[in-house]
Structures are given as C-alpha cells and as structure tokens.
Amino acid sequence: MSDGKIVVTGLTKVYKTVRAVDDLSFTVEAGRVTGFLGPNGAGKTTTLRMLLNLVRPSGGTGTIGGQRYADLVDPIRHVGAILEASGAHRGRSGRNHLRMLCIAGGLPVSRADEVLDMVGLTPAAKRKFKGYSLGMRQRLGIAAALLGDPKVLILDEPANGLDPEGIRWMRDLLKGLADEGRTVLVSSHLLSEMEILADDLVIIAAGKLVRQGTVAGIIDSMGAEQIRVRTPDADGLVAALGEGVGVTRADDGALRITGASRETIGDTALRAGVAIHELVVDRPDLENVFLQLTAGKADIR
Structure with missing residues (x-):
C-alpha cells in the first residue's frame, strides 16, 4: 500500500428495489481526520462495509492506498477498522481476546498489552469481556483496530457508550494518530463532537454525496456570518x-x-x-x- 488515501468512485449498492448507496464518490486524505456523516439510513455503514469488502458493490470501486482491501497483503498491518462495539467471547479477558487476534494476524502477543495501554484498558486487562461496559467494549474495539499499527483507521460510531471523559480521550487519540500521518475516517452522529474532531467532512443522504470539504468551509458555505x-x-x-x-x-x-x-x-x-x-x-x-x-x-x- 503506497499511501493511506481512501478513494471511493461511483460506489453503488442496490438491495432489490432499494439503492442503499447511489453512485457515491469521495476521497479521504492521509494526515487528517475525516468525519463521515449522514442521517439514519443514508448508507454510511454500507459504504464502509463495501470499502472493507464485507459487502459486494453493485457498481463502482473503493480503494485504500490504491488497492482494494481484499487485495492487501497482510491487511491487519495496513487497515484497522471497527464497525460496531467489539465482540468477544464472554468468558475471555480483554487481554486474551487481543492476544488471540495477534496470533491470528501474525503479530507478537506483546502487542496486546501495548494497545491496551494506549486505550486505557490496562486496569481491566484481566477482566472478562462479559463484565465490560459498552464504553469499555468500544475501547477494546479501538485497541483491536490498532494492533497492526495501521496507516488507515475506519471507525463506525466509535464514541457510542463513551462518557464525556472517554469522548475527549478518543478525540485526542484520533487527532494524534492523524498528526502522525495516518488516515482516519470516522462515522458518527455526534455532530458537536465532529465539529471539534474532524478536519474534513463527507456528508451523504439517501446514498448520495451531499457535500465534501473542510469543516469550516462547509459551515461557511451555508450562509454569511x-x-x-x-x-x-x-x-x-x-x-x-x-x-x-x-x-x-x-x-x-x-x-x-x-x-x-x-x-x-x-x-x-x-x-x-x-x-x-x-x-x-x-x-x-x-x-x-x-x-x-x-x-x-x-x-x-
């Protein structure tokens, strides 16, 4: 993967008579946090699933660093993603869950403790997953996404279940990762938070692109100060x-x-x-x- 730019071109998904995503095109640049916004049913999650080759497009393409996700060699080292709060065996500890992912991805198991520390879950590392709150599960999901030290992060509603302190922590983490030159694409309904967190926005509705640009540029385009x-x-x-x-x-x-x-x-x-x-x-x-x-x-x- 030459870089972390995400390019979506004419992406379309049709379910019988419903066009969930309709000829959607946008780009996500490296070194920036891009907010992916839209009303319920706008096609955000479907778009992310097509990017990660979890859903087959009816048309168009989505590439990460110039390649389809399915064609990446060792994708865990290039792309980290969470599309819902982390799922794990209820009786397995957070640390052991991440260690299993390390083994499956060919990573050293010591990486599990490193990412647990990054997301503030070290005190709960030995606790069983069934005892995790929703916010802790979100942190565990982000930890899993970071295991391969990827250039690209794709996160769907990562702030769900986080308290105000947790949301600030996530904001600082994602901004820091973007400052390191990584590509960060975040879908969220928390508009006030996205106004603070994001550098750029991609706004869709009914499966179509409505507006793309910087946060300030989009806000200013809607009327004089x-x-x-x-x-x-x-x-x-x-x-x-x-x-x-x-x-x-x-x-x-x-x-x-x-x-x-x-x-x-x-x-x-x-x-x-x-x-x-x-x-x-x-x-x-x-x-x-x-x-x-x-x-x-x-x-x-």
Whole structure:
C-alpha cells in the first residue's frame, strides 16, 4: 500500500428495489481526520462495509492506498477498522481476546498489552469481556483496530457508550494518530463532537454525496456570518452603519447584522455615540448546517 488515501468512485449498492448507496464518490486524505456523516439510513455503514469488502458493490470501486482491501497483503498491518462495539467471547479477558487476534494476524502477543495501554484498558486487562461496559467494549474495539499499527483507521460510531471523559480521550487519540500521518475516517452522529474532531467532512443522504470539504468551509458555505448586537439605540446604530449592511431584529430585541465586521460595527458605534451592550459573532454550527443539507432526506422506511 503506497499511501493511506481512501478513494471511493461511483460506489453503488442496490438491495432489490432499494439503492442503499447511489453512485457515491469521495476521497479521504492521509494526515487528517475525516468525519463521515449522514442521517439514519443514508448508507454510511454500507459504504464502509463495501470499502472493507464485507459487502459486494453493485457498481463502482473503493480503494485504500490504491488497492482494494481484499487485495492487501497482510491487511491487519495496513487497515484497522471497527464497525460496531467489539465482540468477544464472554468468558475471555480483554487481554486474551487481543492476544488471540495477534496470533491470528501474525503479530507478537506483546502487542496486546501495548494497545491496551494506549486505550486505557490496562486496569481491566484481566477482566472478562462479559463484565465490560459498552464504553469499555468500544475501547477494546479501538485497541483491536490498532494492533497492526495501521496507516488507515475506519471507525463506525466509535464514541457510542463513551462518557464525556472517554469522548475527549478518543478525540485526542484520533487527532494524534492523524498528526502522525495516518488516515482516519470516522462515522458518527455526534455532530458537536465532529465539529471539534474532524478536519474534513463527507456528508451523504439517501446514498448520495451531499457535500465534501473542510469543516469550516462547509459551515461557511451555508450562509454569511452574522454579528449579534444589543444596544439601547438600535435605530441610531442602523442609521450610522448606512446602506450595504443587512439588519434583522431577533425576538429578544437584539440585532443580527451581516455585511459588516465586528470591528467595523464597534468603531461605527463609538463614532456615533451609540452604547453597545453585546457584540458577538453568531456563526452557524455544524448541527444546523447538517440539518439544512439533509432536510427531508432521512430514511424513515
């Protein structure tokens, strides 16, 4: 595998009369965390399964480092993936579960303890899997994905079951792995977390690509930044700002201004002798942008 870039080209999956994935194309670059977002039924998990050759595509291709996953030699050393909370024998300890995977993958069993330490499960290494919480199972799944020290990580809803501390830990881990030059593709419904974690986004709905780009670029593309202003002399401020500035009044009496920067508004108010009680940038967040982009496209079958 020459690099860790993921390239999806025209990927399609049809189940009888349902097009779960419809001519989907996108790229995921190395050295970055890419969020893979979409409503329920959008085709995210099906796409990931096709990438990992767990589902046969009806059309198109998905490659990792220029090769299909099925054609990779020793894939455990190239790609680590979790598509659900880790499954293991209920009576087997977390350490022994990972050791079995090491043996199956031709890795030294000592690697099990290394990844347990990476995911913070060393204190629970000897505990049986049946006693693991959902969050601990997610950590064990990430540990399994890291066993081969892969260049590429593909993770489907890895934050399910994690508490706030666990989510922050996962964020730091994935950002650190991307900083090492690895490719990190993460599917998640936690939009506020993805806004913090991801560098890039791929948003799909009804099996089709809706938008791809950087987090900031996608958010900014959905509308001009607004400045929220509260003042006892709203009419005086509007008059001082003059033409070319858009002003709307919020229900609480605040002004929402477009077409002028925060600095320009502040300087204008000072010259006009208008008191300012609040002056903040009101920037759209990823949740609102996502809902606009995918409105009416969730699968409710």
